[in-house]
Amino acid sequence: MPRIYKGRGYPQKSPKRKGKFDPSDAQNVKHTTVGVWDLYEEIHPELAHVPGSSRLEPYLEMAKNAPYAWRMLRDIASIRACWWLLGVYLAVECVASLIPAVSLWYSAQLLNIVQSAVDKRTVDKRLLFEIAAGRLACLFLSRLLRHVRTRCVTPLNHRIKQFYAIHSFRAMARLDVPTFEDDAVQRQLEQAVAPMSHTTIAWDTVATTLRAVTTVVQLVSQLSVLASVLSGQRDGVTLALLSCAQTVFARTVAKGPLNATGVWAATTKNADYIRMEGMKKTVSAVAHRKEIVAGGLQEYFFDQFRQSVEILGDHAKGFMQAMRLTTERFSLMSFFQDPLRELPQIVFTLRAVQYPASIPVSLASLNLITQTTESFTHLLVSFYDEAGFVTEKLADVRRLYEVAHIPNRVPDGREPFPEDQMSLEQGMSVEFSNVSFRYPGSEAYALRHASFRIEKGQLCVIVGANGSGKSTILKLIARLYEPEEGEILIDDRDIKLLKLEDLRRAISVLFQDYTHFPLSIKENIGLGDPDNAMDEDKVRQAARLGGAEEFIERLPEGFETYLERPVRDYYSSLPEGTTSLFGRPVDYGRLRDAGGMQASSSKGLSGGQMQRIALSRSFMRSLVSKPGVGLLLFDEPSASLDPKAEHDLFERLRQLRGNKTMIFSSHRFGNLTRHADLILYINDSVVLEEGTHDELLKKDGEYAHIWNLQAQAFLP
Known part of the structure; x- marks a missing residue:
């Protein structure tokens, strides 16, 4: 899986281009080995035949994305x-x-005052105090502006x-299962709506754009002042150019090995490295800890991990x-970086030898010009970077x-249901008519040429081994997926x-x-019936029918108990005897992902x-008193229940x-x-037999065979 990294010292993800990036295309893609990694870089991007197209492309992308920025401003x-x-x-x-x-x-x-003091041996005290007061005012104003800026940025x-957050929530909530x-799509969601800890894409864009604008203001204002300063200083232009050259040269030497606006990808096929990373994730995940400890696998993992590290050596x-x-490797160009940094001092020394009397002024001039020029150059480089960030x-x-x-x-669909x-x-x-289906990315059929009809009001049970396709039938009825071929009819309508x-409102399903x-x-x-989700009486009735009311009542917080608290508590290091805090057990581990919670999850509740x-959620939706539901689907509803339950x-x-109409799936x-x-x-994705229990026993087929096998297990 290609892995992209991001940061100021490394290339940013570039806007998507039309076309295709094919790592196997040796003519247009450069392949480099970096340790255990294979790096592929595009060497002929779109419009490569146009001189300077790589520099123009970010600006063309900005033009394409401008309408979205305008929409963002309208929304803000x-x-x-x-x-x-x-x-x-x-x-x-x-x-x-x-x-x-x-x-x-x-x-x-201030430099002029020093010059006057050297030449005339006098100091304009009033002007000196005004300059000192002005510089202090700048400092106070900067502090005040930072405070006002913070007070604006926070709200x-x-x-x-x-x-x-509302926009992103709706964008994700509206997506169907496939x-x-x-x-x-998951990668697209990660890039666009992944939660950010303290900011958002929109605010980052506004802030980055405003930074680019204010950087231009800084450049223009500082350039005008710098020009006036240089015009009055001996060798000022020379010193400024040397300082500027040193900064630009340092940036060129420090440039990373990848093109920030180019297309590239990296992957590793090294089996030892992949296995080493897999073992690291295994021993660090809470989900695997019980099996590691119960199976005595600690030493095995340790030995295998150590062997992998030793095999990989410096490539791990x-x-x-x-x-x-790679970026820190030896470079011949870096030899010139330090001498170039010293050139302004060398020029100053030569000037001091030639004009000894001007040493105080020259020293102050050198310090002012070099610092100001370097600051201006860094600002110019920053503007170049900001332009790239704005594009991104x-x-x-x-x-x-x-x-x-x-x-x-x-x-x-467009037709209302039911009439x-x-x-x-x-x-x-x-009714299923010759229905076949494969899950996305799978070559094997989950359902093959299935044909059957379930009449109104019938109780249908779909039986078969695990993985035979029972659940798939229910998912297709609920239209979570589309069949590859065939037709599904509901009340004789496609x-x-x-x-x-309308269809999903008329169906209650438990997977x-x-x-x-x-x-x-x-x-x-309560979410079984969103319209009455907070109706406590109906929720209790559904819990009673689902067999859950009794044990829920025994929980300290009853029906208000959170199965997995979505917000974690924060606390410092606590004494060893502290086992509960705020009425909840102290969790010394990392917060588990509530979204991936399985059936045998928290609060000490069993799988059953x-x-x-x-x-109970299904009962909430499928109570007989609720006229909006006409089809009840239950997929292995008793998998975790004891025989009596x-x-x-x-x-x-x-x-x-x-x-x-009620449809069950079961392997029992x-x-x-x-x-x-x-x-x-x-069995094996194919509906082999259909009929009542007695009819199937008389056929003496697969159903009768398995029925007899199960029955024998209970015979003395």
């Missing part, structure tokens, strides 16, 4: 009280950018961050470190807005024509790989208890479903299949 203008804050901020920055030039002017006046950044799972470095060492920030703004328009893979809302009380029919919002939100138990259950909470669950489901045959109106036996 719509935020409460942002325009006047921006105006104050801009005024402060402009005034602050003039202060260095004013300070330089005062320094030049600006906060309000802009809140505005784009789109969100796409690696390219990350890409960033390897590139840093504008590209980031474009990506920020583009993610809001990522097309979903599952297209929405008669009351018809859902009689259930929904489902599922692709139905509005997704095998269920999740729990990093919210309270009350909201975890966590599954009952998920079931499983029996009780099935009985409640059968009694509460009324006339609605039992009491549920006996009452099923239709059983689909699936």
